[in-house]
Amino acid sequence: MSVKYDVMVIGAGVTGAAIARKLSSYNLKTVIVEKECDISFGVSKANSGIIHGGFHHDSSTLKSRLEVKGNLLFDQLKEELHFPFSRCGIVVAAFNNDEMRSVEKLYENGVSNKAIGIELCNHERLLSLEPKLNPDVIGGLYVPGGGIIEPYRFVFSLMESAKKNGCELYTDFKVIRGVQKDDYYEISSDDGRMIKSKWVINAAGLFCDEVSKAFRAEQYEIKARKGEEFLLDRNATAYTSKVVFPAPSEKSKGMLVIPTVEGTTMVGPTADMVDDKEDCSTSKENFLKIFSSARRLVPVVSERDIITSFTGLRPSIEGEDFYISPSEKIPRFIQVAGIQSPGLTASPAIADYVKDLLKKQGLQLIEKSDYDPNIEKVPRFRNSSHEEIDNLIKENPAYGEIICRCESISEAEVIAAIRQGHTTLDGIKFYTRAMMGRCQGGFCTYKIMKIISRETGIPMDEITKRGGSSWLVNKKVGDYPVGTEI
Amino acid sequence: MKKINKEVLVIGGGSAGMAAAAQISEKGHSVVIVERESTMGGILNQCIHNGFGLQRFKEELTGPEYAEKYIDIINKLDIEQYTGTTVTDIEDKGDHKVVYAFSSKNGMLTIRVRAIVLAMGCRERNRGNIGTAGSRPSGIYTAGLAQRLVNIDGLMPGSKCVIVGSGDIGLIMARRMSWVGAKVSAVVEIQPYPAGLTRNIVQCLNDFNIPLYLSHVISKIYGKDRVEAVDITPLKNGMEMTEETFRVECDTLLLSVGLVPDNEVSQKAGVKINKETNGPVVDSRLMTSVDGIFASGNVLHVHDLVDFVSEESQRCGAYVCDYLDNREEESQYTVCSGSNIKYVIPNKFTAGRDNKFYMRSMIVKNHAHLVLTLDGKEIMRKKQTHIQPSEMITYTLKKEDLPLEDLNGESRLEISLVGQGE
Numbered sequence: 001m002s003v004k005y006d007v008m009v010i011g012a013g014v015t016g017a018a019i020a021r022k023l024s025s026y027n028l029k030t031v032i033v034e035k036e037c038d039i040s041f042g043v044s045k046a047n048s049g050i051i052h053g054g055f056h057h058d059s060s061t062l063k064s065r066l067e068v069k070g071n072l073l074f075d076q077l078k079e080e081l082h083f084p085f086s087r088c089g090i091v092v093a094a095f096n097n098d099e100m101r102s103v104e105k106l107y108e109n110g111v112s113n114k115a116i117g118i119e120l121c122n123h124e125r126l127l128s129l130e131p132k133l134n135p136d137v138i139g140g141l142y143v144p145g146g147g148i149i150e151p152y153r154f155v156f157s158l159m160e161s162a163k164k165n166g167c168e169l170y171t172d173f174k175v176i177r178g179v180q181k182d183d184y185y186e187i188s189s190d191d192g193r194m195i196k197s198k199w200v201i202n203a204a205g206l207f208c209d210e211v212s213k214a215f216r217a218e219q220y221e222i223k224a225r226k227g228e229e230f231l232l233d234r235n236a237t238a239y240t241s242k243v244v245f246p247a248p249s250e251k252s253k254g255m256l257v258i259p260t261v262e263g264t265t266m267v268g269p270t271a272d273m274v275d276d277k278e279d280c281s282t283s284k285e286n287f288l289k290i291f292s293s294a295r296r297l298v299p300v301v302s303e304r305d306i307i308t309s310f311t312g313l314r315p316s317i318e319g320e321d322f323y324i325s326p327s328e329k330i331p332r333f334i335q336v337a338g339i340q341s342p343g344l345t346a347s348p349a350i351a352d353y354v355k356d357l358l359k360k361q362g363l364q365l366i367e368k369s370d371y372d373p374n375i376e377k378v379p380r381f382r383n384s385s386h387e388e389i390d391n392l393i394k395e396n397p398a399y400g401e402i403i404c405r406c407e408s409i410s411e412a413e414v415i416a417a418i419r420q421g422h423t424t425l426d427g428i429k430f431y432t433r434a435m436m437g438r439c440q441g442g443f444c445t446y447k448i449m450k451i452i453s454r455e456t457g458i459p460m461d462e463i464t465k466r467g468g469s470s471w472l473v474n475k476k477v478g479d480y481p482v483g484t485e486i
Numbered sequence: 487m488k489k490i491n492k493e494v495l496v497i498g499g500g501s502a503g504m505a506a507a508a509q510i511s512e513k514g515h516s517v518v519i520v521e522r523e524s525t526m527g528g529i530l531n532q533c534i535h536n537g538f539g540l541q542r543f544k545e546e547l548t549g550p551e552y553a554e555k556y557i558d559i560i561n562k563l564d565i566e567q568y569t570g571t572t573v574t575d576i577e578d579k580g581d582h583k584v585v586y587a588f589s590s591k592n593g594m595l596t597i598r599v600r601a602i603v604l605a606m607g608c609r610e611r612n613r614g615n616i617g618t619a620g621s622r623p624s625g626i627y628t629a630g631l632a633q634r635l636v637n638i639d640g641l642m643p644g645s646k647c648v649i650v651g652s653g654d655i656g657l658i659m660a661r662r663m664s665w666v667g668a669k670v671s672a673v674v675e676i677q678p679y680p681a682g683l684t685r686n687i688v689q690c691l692n693d694f695n696i697p698l699y700l701s702h703v704i705s706k707i708y709g710k711d712r713v714e715a716v717d718i719t720p721l722k723n724g725m726e727m728t729e730e731t732f733r734v735e736c737d738t739l740l741l742s743v744g745l746v747p748d749n750e751v752s753q754k755a756g757v758k759i760n761k762e763t764n765g766p767v768v769d770s771r772l773m774t775s776v777d778g779i780f781a782s783g784n785v786l787h788v789h790d791l792v793d794f795v796s797e798e799s800q801r802c803g804a805y806v807c808d809y810l811d812n813r814e815e816e817s818q819y820t821v822c823s824g825s826n827i828k829y830v831i832p833n834k835f836t837a838g839r840d841n842k843f844y845m846r847s848m849i850v851k852n853h854a855h856l857v858l859t860l861d862g863k864e865i866m867r868k869k870q871t872h873i874q875p876s877e878m879i880t881y882t883l884k885k886e887d888l889p890l891e892d893l894n895g896e897s898r899l900e901i902s903l904v905g906q907g908e
């Protein structure tokens with residue numbers, strides 16, 4: 001490729017996508033590269049989806065400042081990007097005096113961070129705010145500004161917006177080397193492609209350390225802290241009206257009960273350091289741990305309602321704060337590393353922060369005259385009234401084919417996902433929610449495979465769950481020697 | 487947009503829906519069937535093995551052949567059918583119901599009826615429901631999905647399989663996968679007895695030398711992109727014998743770990759659900775807790791034989807007609823599960839006629855007795871040569887065997903299974 005980009009963002013998680021979108025509003029040639037076959041397949045797909053309330057960390061940290069700023073940006077972002085988001089509020093529940101004291105500390109953090117509307121509550125007030133809480137609660141904290149989003153859908157929307165404004169995306173592009181030339185870098189992928197860019201932003205999540213090394217920039221280590229979570233059925237009685245936190249411990253925010261924005265309930269996450277940065281397995285011990293802590297908060301949480309579980313790995317770095325800074329070893333290279341919780345919340349503020357750093361470092365930023373912050377809204381069958389659906393079907397009959405029965409996802413939505421470039425089962429799952437409900441794809445997987453094949457021409461045996469060797473069917477019946485019927 | 491006015495709506499065109507609709511139509515009432523797939527027949531369409539219809543038609547048919555017989559019946563009766571149409575909501579307006587359904591052809595259908603038969607069938611339990619630890623690669627399928635891929639789409643979900651759970655679909659798929667050239671290394675069942683019918687153990691596993699590991703679990707799944715192996719661990723007294731764990735390489739895991747009645751739409755209408763069956767609570771006429779809404783087939787409780795589904799649904803159709811004709815059922819009394827019984831359907835009985843019960847055992851035993859007690863007093867006892875959870879038990883309590891004089895408003899009939907001499 002002979003084009004020279006102004007800026008390359010490495011890593012298309014929420015951090016990279018937010019930065020790419022921000023940069024797409026300026027007169028710059030921007031490119032974002034991602035090693036997986038689709039975006040948001042890293043940490044940004046497996047987290048709690050909470051827009052944090054600005055009270056967990058004290059105001060001396062960069063992450064708490066960006067958390068509070070980021071939180072405030074979500075209302076406008078939702079207007080522009082139509083991802084599911086609700087400011088449902090957060091409660092923190094204390095069950096004894098020690099816990100109440102640590103809740104009071106959170107309150108002080110919140111006040112100094114200027115978290116809007118934060119209040120301390122007694123037993124009665126807290127229970128009236130969240131009636132499903134364990135009645136043994138003695139009091140706690142209420143943070144009305146906290147909320148919940150669908151994280152992958154947020155990333156998809158950011159990326160769609162960035163692309164609409166001219167940012168280019170290369171998937172399956174794993175950066176293995178960055179070589180400094182005169183006023184630019186030559187960045188190579190593991191399959192031999194090469195892209196030139198003047199500036200580079202390292203937003204590679206768990207692998208920021210490797211990318212940094214590949215450019216001979218700073219040496220540091222990102223370690224993975226694993227979090228397992230369980231998802232409960234839409235009909236579970238455990239669905240609370242607010243996010244419920246326990247009083248925090250030294251190490252983590254604890255295991256919580258989360259009403260997801262799409263109506264399911266999530267419990268978790270755990271927090272354990274692991275060596276393998278690709279270890280997304282779940283374990284039995286953690287299952288027991290999560291359910292006992294969740295039940296302490298909300299007694300009606302039941303294993304009976306589990307529909308699936310998943311694991312996310314927090315990219316943790318020494319000092320546990322965000323590390324967002326121009327490299328001191330090489331020019332025009334910005335490190336955006338250690339973006340663990342509240343990374344999702346902070347992401348829009350991180351993007352602003354990075355933009356300011358670029359400007360300070362000398363990148364000329366001129367606003368695009370034709371920048372359009374809005375993307376098209378794809379109506380969802382599930383959120384439309386009967387009459388709206390009737391009209392949608394008239395315009396596009398594919399709205400009348402319900403593909404995923406558990407989540408009420410129509411064929412039109414699946415096709416929209418494919419047209420946005422999501423051609424694996426997981427990509428379509430995260431875009432549409434098909435296969436995410438209680439049957440976990442038991443009924444619709446084959447239908448979705450057929451639609452992918454029909455829309456893209458990819459043969460059935462080349463469709464994957466999420467790229468690589470995650471194939472779904474390998475041969476046709478009859479390709480194997482057939483046994484004798486008995 | 488389309489408006490439909492009928493006496494009855496049947497939701498689901500599987501064997502249950504078709505049998506109920508046929509009965510209703512034969513008795514002179516107007517009925518419409520709405521089916522989400524493009525063809526009638528439901529799950530039968532993918533069950534290309536035989537073993538259907540021995541009781542109902544006295545001949546051995548494949549699933550599609552069995553479905554065909556009913557499709558002929560409903561077509562001859564000229565029953566109105568909407569395929570490719572999904573019901574999403576039911577509104578209960580007291581003396582009538584308004585139902586909303588959608589299809590690409592007609593847009594929204596608004597269906598106004600006096601009565602509804604729920605016949606939506608069931609879905610398969612999946613990995614999340616059984617909480618298997620390990621990674622989450624591709625290659626983990628429910629057995630029914632694999633059956634669909636192989637039998638209808640002609641696609642191989644993999645070549646080296648391990649099957650989790652010994653439900654009938656899993657057993658049938660063990661044989662099917664062997665036939666099409668895949669290797670099936672193990673069937674792993676957590677219980678000390680198989681979950682499927684004995685005839686399927688013999689015909690699908692023994693005949694193919696596929697080992698069945700009873701009292702074993704899959705303790706871990708390996709593989710980043712695609713399944714690479716699983717750990718199998720024996721259980722002793724419910725505890726995992728970790729040191730006896732062994733690993734089996736495979737690229738595919740098929741789950742046959744049970745079926746769950748599909749009652750999303752029913753619940754939206756306010757129908758009460760029974761925790762044991764996951765189907766609606768029904769009275770002696772198979773009517774749910776909502777007046778005018780009936781249920782039969784797998785949506786009510788999971789059946790092992792289609793013949794029973796047809797029988798139950800035909801009766802259900804007749805009860806619907808009684809309801810439409812304002813023929814009141816005589817007083818109803820409570821039925822409950824006694825010792826060793828997982829559930830009994832229906833949950834009420836009537837003094838006015840014979841009562842047919844379907845039930846499932848919680849135990850495996852040779853030579854047991856089915857015992858019926860009315861308010862603590864034994865009224866019937868019947869020998870069972872063999873009972874096991876996977877084989878449904880049926881029992882008809884004859885009207886003349888009911889001590890009518892002992893019945894009062896609070897009367898409870900309890901059905902139990904006891905060992906011989908107990």
Ligand SMILES: Cc1cc2nc3c(=O)[nH]c(=O)nc-3n(C[C@H](O)[C@H](O)[C@H](O)COP(=O)(O)OP(=O)(O)OC[C@H]3O[C@@H](n4cnc5c(N)ncnc54)[C@H](O)[C@@H]3O)c2cc1C
Nearest residue numbers: 011013014015035042043044048050175205227312343345
């Ligand atoms: C269990 C859990 C719960 C959480 N809950 C919350 C919450 O409730 N609220 C909140 O605000 N935050 C939460 N977080 C934190 C949040 O998820 C992360 O901060 C955020 O997703 C990080 O996004 P990212 O874009 O930096 O990383 P990622 O999403 O991992 O993106 C980095 C991308 O870079 C790609 N990449 C890596 N190496 C290369 C390479 N060499 N070449 C090209 N591409 C590369 C990766 O494939 C990946 O897609 C949670 C995290 C976890 C693990």
Ligand SMILES: Cc1cc2nc3c(=O)[nH]c(=O)nc-3n(C[C@H](O)[C@H](O)[C@H](O)COP(=O)(O)OP(=O)(O)OC[C@H]3O[C@@H](n4cnc5c(N)ncnc54)[C@H](O)[C@@H]3O)c2cc1C
Nearest residue numbers: 498500501502521522528529537573606607783784791792
């Ligand atoms: C894989 C498998 C193997 C079996 N093998 C045997 C065997 O060998 N011998 C035997 O006798 N029996 C067997 N059975 C049992 C028997 O065939 C089934 O129990 C029976 O066919 C179920 O009938 P049903 O009508 O209740 O459900 P289904 O056949 O599942 O029909 C339900 C129908 O409702 C439709 N529906 C659901 N929701 C909606 C909605 N909202 N709107 C519109 N339509 C809807 C579905 O699309 C489906 O067509 C087997 C069952 C299975 C699952």
